[in-house]
Amino acid sequence: MTAVLTAVLTVLALLAGGITAGVLFCVALSVVPTFLRLPADRYVEVHRLIGRNYDPTMPLTVLSGAVTDIVLAALGQRAAAQVLWGAAGALLLGVSCVSHLANVPLNRAVKALPEGPVPADWHDPRRRWRAWNLLRTGLAVAALAANAAAAVLAH
Template identity: 35%
Template sequence: MFAESLAVITATVVGVMVGVEFCVSVFVSPILLRLPAQQSLTASPIFARVLGRVMPFWYFGSLILTAGVAVVAWGEPAAGPAVVAAALLVVSVVVSLTLLVPINNRAMAWTPDDHPADWRDQQRRWLAIHYARVAIIVAAFVCVVVAVLLV
């Protein structure tokens, strides 16, 4: 019963995280990039601050839960997909910390009156890397779902 409950909680947490990140990549960030500079430079730091505070806990929480499923299911068919999902989540955390967080940290300080000349290019670079991260976490989510079905 514990393994099944952990699997369902894990799938829910990872699935909602993937949904949020998908929404950011497909809707929020492209809309912010299309706004005039004044509006974009006002709104973007707000998103950067809010998501910058929440997402680390969500990513690490998803990783811990997924690793927990792998441990609980060790020796069973569900362990394989859970281990792959955990490995993909590790990759997503590394991508986040090394590539996305530095850009995000800079973006949090930007204002309409004080921003670098290449701010849109930096935002586009962030979005391109974010697309890759979303692909990684979608693959992780699929593996989590497979593990849940095998628990």
């Protein structure tokens, strides 16, 4: 039973880690450069549209991946795999922390702006948002690499 459970959890960990890294990589590669090129009022409009479907889905994906990794680390496989599963879980928790403590507050500030022209005293968050997104993207890619290595070493 443990072998089947481990196999199922390994697939789930790889899926969650791959989706997280893939989405954040895509955002870093395509969405952020687009955001930086838009005039402020268009940026606010587009940011509101793009965030609609990421917001409910990505926290669940990231946290379920972290929990899955931590469970795999606790199942007592080979020591190297346990360390890697634990590291992947910690890295995904780092993604979640960066998201909730940095990116999400900036997202909320953008979404709270009134419709129409951006206020004259508006502090453009795009460069800060990009920096935080690059950090969480790096953490997510490292988590995926740790997951892949753990999956190989576990067998």
